[in-house]
Amino acid sequence: MVGQDHVRDRLMPATYFDEQLRYNEEALGRFRNLIASPDTSPEHRRQLRHTVYRRELEQLIARYSLGEPIEVLRAGYPKVIEALAEYQQQAGGAAHDFEHFDAYVLALWITSLAILLGVDDNEARRAVRELDNEGRDCVFDRLVALRSPSAGRTPTATLLYPNPYQPLRDALVAGGAEQTRLIQDFLARWYDGMQPAYWHGSHRRRDAGYFGYWCFELAAFVKGLGIDDRAFVDHPHYPRDLVHQGGSEATTP
Secondary structure (H helix, E strand, O other): OOOOOOOOOOOOOHHHHHHHHHHHHHHHHHHHHHHHOOOOOHHHHHHHHHHHHHHHHHHHHHHHHHOOOHHHHHHHHHHHHHHHHHHHHHOOOOOOOOOOHHHHHHHHHHHHHHHHHOOOHHHHHHHHHHHOOOOOOHHHHHHHHHHOOOOOOOOOOOOOOHHHHHHHHHHOOOOHHHHHHHHHHHHHHHHHHOOOOOOOOHHHOOOOOOOOOOOHHHHHHHHHHOOOOOOOOOOOOOOHHHHHOOOOOOOOO
C-alpha cells in the first residue's frame, strides 16, 4: 500500500485512495476499449476522451493525496497531457473552454502542477499549447508566465471568476502583511468558492470519486514567486510539500 505512512489527505484513509486508484485504472481501461471500438460514434468517442483526460488528472491528484513520492507524480504527469491532447484532437482542436468553471479550474491545476512537480520544458510547453485560452484570464496567464516566461502570451486584466479568485489576484500585486492577509482570505473562501465544480462535496457522497481538495494554484504562485507562507503553511488545502520539497522555495522560519 503506497503512502500508508504518509497520507497527505486529512479526510480519507490510505485504504480509500488505494481502492479509488484501482477502480479508476479499471474504468480507464474500459473507456479506452470503447474509444478504440469501430462501433463507438464520434460524439461518444469525444465524450469518452474527455472523461479519460479528466480521470487521468484525478488519478494524479489522488496519488498525491495518498502520499506517493513527488518523483512518481512527475513521471505520471505526461499521461495527463497525452489524454488532454487526444481529447483536443477528437474535439477538432477546440480550446479547453474557460466559459466552463470546471475547465478553468482543471487548467489552473495542470499549469500549477507543471510548476510544482518540475516537469521538463517540453512537457510544460505542450500543456500550455493544449490548454490554449491565451488572453482569457489573468490568473491563468500569470501561471503560464511563471512556468514558460518565453511563451510570448499577451497579458490580460480580465478575471473570469472573481469568486473565489479576486483575493489571489490582489495578493499577486501586494506585498508584506497585506499579501499574507489576502492569501489567507483566499484560502478561507477557496473551497466554498469551488461549489460549482463537479467534485465539490465529493468526500460526502458514496462513489463520488473523491480525490482530494488541493489549492495547487496558490502553491504554484508561492513557489514561483518566493512568497512567505508561514502564516498559512498548515492550511488543509495547501499542498505544502510541493512547495518545500527542496527546502528553499518559500520563506520559512
